[in-house]
Amino acid sequence: MRSTLAACGVLLATAAMSSGCGAKPADDVGRVVAAGGVDFSATLGVADVAPGEVNTVHITGLCVKGSGDGVVTAVEAAPNSGLVVRRFTVLKEMAEVGGAKDSFENLGLESDRRAVEQKCGKGIAGSALYVEIEPSGSKSVHSPYLTIESEVAGINNSFRYPLGLTLCVVGEKNAKFCKE
Structure with missing residues (x-):
C-alpha cells in the first residue's frame, strides 16, 4: 500500500512539473528551415576545379518558421x-x-552574416545562404547533402539540405560522380 501511494505521488509530481511551469510550448519555438522545403534531391557540379580552388555557391533560401530570430x-x-x-x-x-x-572577398560578399531575417510564408524566397567550398585534397569530391545548424530563441536545431555538391578536379576521370 505504501509503495502504491509513493508511486502515485511521484507520478503526480512528474505530471505537475511537465505541465508548464513557465516552459514555452514546442509550437511557439521557431526553427530555421529551407524556404522551399527539402522534399527533393539535386546535385550541383563544378567541373575543372584546380586542387585548392575556392568556389562560391548559393545553396538555398532560409526562413524562420514560428517565433523568434x-x-x-x-x-x-x-x-x-x-x-x-x-x-x-x-x-x-x-x-x-x-x-x-571565386572567394567571398573577390565577389564582394560579406562573410560574417549569420542572421536569418525572414519569417516563412507563402511566396517567401527567404534569406540567401551562400557557402565557400573547396576540395580537401587533389581528388574530386562529392557531398550528397549539407547539414545546416541554427539557433532560434536559444534552442539549437539542424537539418539536412539534400543538394549534393560535386567538385571535379581537372583531369580527374576516375570518380564515378564526375562521369555522370
Missing part, C-alpha cells in the same frame, strides 16, 4: 566527403552570384 551557426558537408565548407554567409536576399569560381 534565427541564426545559422554552422554549415557542414557530409562526413568523409572530402568537401570542405570554408565559410558561409546569410544575406537578406539573393546576390547576383552563383556557382562562381
